[in-house]
Amino acid sequence: MTVTVTAATATDTPLDFGDPADLDQLRRRFRAWLAEHPLPERGADEPLPVFLHRWHRQLHSGGWVGLDVPQAYGGQGLSTLHQVAISDELGACQAPGIPRIGYLAHALLEFGSEEQCRRWLPRMLSGEDTWCQGFSEPGAGSDLAGMATTATRQDGHYLVRGQKLWTSYAQFSGLCLLLARTERADPATDPSARPHDSISAFALPLDRAGVTVRPLRAANGDDEFCELFLDDVRIEESERIGAEGTGWPLAMTTVSYERNALDTGHISRYGVLVERLRRSARDRRGELPDGLLSEIGRCYVDYQVLVAHTRRRTAERLAGRTAGPESSYDKLLMTRTEQRLYETALRVFPGEFFGEGESSGGGPLFGDYLYSRAASVYGGTSQIQRNIIAKRVLGLPSAG
Ligand SMILES: Cc1cc2nc3c(=O)[nH]c(=O)nc-3n(C[C@H](O)[C@H](O)[C@H](O)COP(=O)(O)OP(=O)(O)OC[C@H]3O[C@@H](n4cnc5c(N)ncnc54)[C@H](O)[C@@H]3O)c2cc1C
Incomplete structure (x- = not known):
């Protein structure tokens, strides 16, 4: 991820919604705050999550985190629209977005008890x-319901045993939203039992005895992923989120929020690159091959579809609809837009990918390009998003 701010303030944002007065005021207040509190410098050897954590704390100190979370839980008690507008501002000036905790916060808000929301949010x-x-496991990524990690109840607490994989930045985290199987239903005695029904969710402090976190190096040079080994780790009942066996709906709620584009700032960030490509197509018309000009046109169309779709989704959320399986559309559109955009930019601005001196070995856009390749995998692969749309949105029958 590139973390340089290219302009002190955003001047053009795609998700303006014909801003009502209070939103317009909020955007202005945020721009003024941002001008006085610019993105801090990243230290030469500072790991990305440590740097982003400093940015998170800075945003929070200005009151810019958790805009749509109730004030009783430390948020600002505003609406989704306010949250979307601030993320939009950040993306437009190429700053890292509001920390991606919205989906975890929503899971807690929908499934946690009052006491848990007050304790953790x-x-x-x-x-x-x-x-x-902590969802994915070596044998359970797309087939998440096949997870093998167990939480066995014992004298008022649980003992957790198993392994998680691809847990992003676990080495920098204090707590893990963990899924584990509590009581396996027996299909012999209950033919309607589904593997989903025995999954429960927990908030696991990662400094507990029996937890081992082992980082894995990714292609872009980041130690983003971790393996998590859980060896008879004690978890208290008060750390279980929701009733036993409600881990599956909690997980689906979490990923539905994770898959949407609303509060990520991605759209305005893509918008900056789309505009640069559009200008290149105009100014370098005789120089760029026709095929490449067509690709720039496709980037523009993908982007406009994503903007229109996200505006509609924001309106739905404001009308009280929670995120559901339709978020798979968001994820597919975001993935298509992002991957085409960076592939095209690679051909139009090769110097920005293959420059010298960056830690990833490339120019300023190189890390973003590499990360765009992961968009069709994280949060559920593109194939799985299509399966969800077919089954849960369109109600089509399964093959075979
Ligand atoms: C950058 C990044 C960050 C991540 N962070 C986290 C994290 O913080 N926490 C976490 O829990 N996980 C995380 N993940 C893991 C991610 O959720 C999984 O990689 C993803 O769900 C796919 O699972 P898998 O890797 O096991 O692939 P598999 O499930 O083994 O799939 C392999 C291939 O088979 C295809 N496939 C599988 N089943 C079907 C099917 N039924 N129909 C059609 N095709 C199918 C898939 O689409 C894929 O192409 C992260 C992944 C990435 C890339």
């Missing part, structure tokens, strides 16, 4: 606690 929003997501 304010510290999550302020950055005092950092969280990671």
